[in-house]
Amino acid sequence: MATPNADHIFAALADATRRDIVLRALAGREGVAELAGHYPMSFAAVQKHVAVLERAGLITKERSGRRKVVLTNIEGLNLARSLLDQYETLWRGRVERMTHLIASSEETDR
Amino acid sequence: MATPNADHIFAALADATRRDIVLRALAGREGVAELAGHYPMSFAAVQKHVAVLERAGLITKERSGRRKVVLTNIEGLNLARSLLDQYETLWRGRVERMTHLIASSEETDR
DNA sequence: ACGTGATACAACCGTATGGTTGTATCAATG
DNA sequence: CATTGATACAACCATACGGTTGTATCACGT
Numbered sequence: 001m002a003t004p005n006a007d008h009i010f011a012a013l014a015d016a017t018r019r020d021i022v023l024r025a026l027a028g029r030e031g032v033a034e035l036a037g038h039y040p041m042s043f044a045a046v047q048k049h050v051a052v053l054e055r056a057g058l059i060t061k062e063r064s065g066r067r068k069v070v071l072t073n074i075e076g077l078n079l080a081r082s083l084l085d086q087y088e089t090l091w092r093g094r095v096e097r098m099t100h101l102i103a104s105s106e107e108t109d110r
Numbered sequence: 111m112a113t114p115n116a117d118h119i120f121a122a123l124a125d126a127t128r129r130d131i132v133l134r135a136l137a138g139r140e141g142v143a144e145l146a147g148h149y150p151m152s153f154a155a156v157q158k159h160v161a162v163l164e165r166a167g168l169i170t171k172e173r174s175g176r177r178k179v180v181l182t183n184i185e186g187l188n189l190a191r192s193l194l195d196q197y198e199t200l201w202r203g204r205v206e207r208m209t210h211l212i213a214s215s216e217e218t219d220r
Numbered sequence: 221a222c223g224t225g226a227t228a229c230a231a232c233c234g235t236a237t238g239g240t241t242g243t244a245t246c247a248a249t250g
Numbered sequence: 251c252a253t254t255g256a257t258a259c260a261a262c263c264a265t266a267c268g269g270t271t272g273t274a275t276c277a278c279g280t
Contacts, residue, residue, distance in 0.1 A: 006126070007124055007125065007126060010120045010121075011120070011121070011124035013116075014119075014120035014121035015117065015268090016117060019116065019193075022197065028204075031226070031227085032226075032227060033225085033226060041269070042270065042271080043226090043227085044270075045268070045270075047227070047228070048267095048268075051228090052267095061227095065277075065278070066227085066276080066278055067225090067226060067227085068226080068227065072197070072201070074197075074201050077194055077197050078198075080194055081195070084187055084190055084191045084194065087132065087136065087182070087184075088184070090133070090136050091187075094138075121237095125238090141257085143257080151238090151239070152241080154239085154259090155238070155239055155240075157257070157259090158238075159238090161258090162237095171257095175248070176247050176248055176254095177255090221280105222280085223279090224279085224280105225278085226276085226278100228275070229272100229274075230272085230274095231271090231272085232270080232271090233268105233270080234267100234268095234270105235267085235268085235269105236265105236267070236268095237264100237267085239263085239264085239265100240261100240262080240263080241261090241262085242260085242262105243261105244257100244260095245256100246256085247254100247255085247256085247257100248253105249252100249253085249254080249255100250251100250252090250253080
């Protein structure tokens with residue numbers, strides 16, 4: 001699965017085509033060729049996008065006859081989510097701290 | 111605030127230095143120079159990172175005397191989070207559908 | 221075993237990105 | 251108003267990225 005770190009994950013998500021592939025691969029029904037059919041670019045270009053997503057750990061490929069079905073790996077997405085959640089949590093902490101500051105200054109003000 | 115779309119947001123988050131800036135800017139206490147002090151690169155380089163984050167709508171700058179304090183914009187982060195949440199929701203839907211399929215096939219199997 | 225469908229990979233091209241140094245703007249202070 | 255501190259911006263360089271075409275691999279059907 002290569003080295004799926006935050007850098008790779010966010011970089012992989014920073015492209016509309018790749019985000020759409022992730023979306024379609026949630027269903028886990030299409031091979032690379034079918035996916036390529038949806039986009040106005042060459043088969044090789046789509047294959048490269050798939051490779052980027054694979055390197056980031058956001059998808060896997062599973063052989064099915066002569067095709068390779070592309071599947072979204074929810075674990076990878078969850079890693080990104082948890083990072084953003086962390087920011088959110090810290091943000092809330094900040095807001096609370098600010099609220100406390102305001103509250104205490106209001107106390108001393110009166 | 112330029113054009114903060116998903117491409118820009120994820121691209122901005124795909125760099126460890128920039129993610130760290132976002133983290134520090136949650137506190138909203140440091141100017142560009144203070145931020146630059148934390149990283150092993152030139153002031154100008156950090157300034158560019160800040161510009162990328164600003165273009166993505168992830169931070170704003172607020173003048174405070176001769177400094178400009180860097181502040182994280184939680185709205186931008188939430189946009190990214192909501193997108194990932196959407197994937198998560200679709201994933202759950204997929205799993206439920208699979209469960210139904212299994213259930214119905216079990217019915218027809220017996 | 222051969223031909224074909226599906227995927228992979230390499231070489232190449234233009235542009236974007238991340239870093240550098242140097243110069244310019246802008247705001248507070250003496 | 252001249253100086254200094256803090257930020258901004260331009261020019262430049264090396265490397266990465268997104269796309270192309272062409273060739274190679276690999277698995278199935280006949």
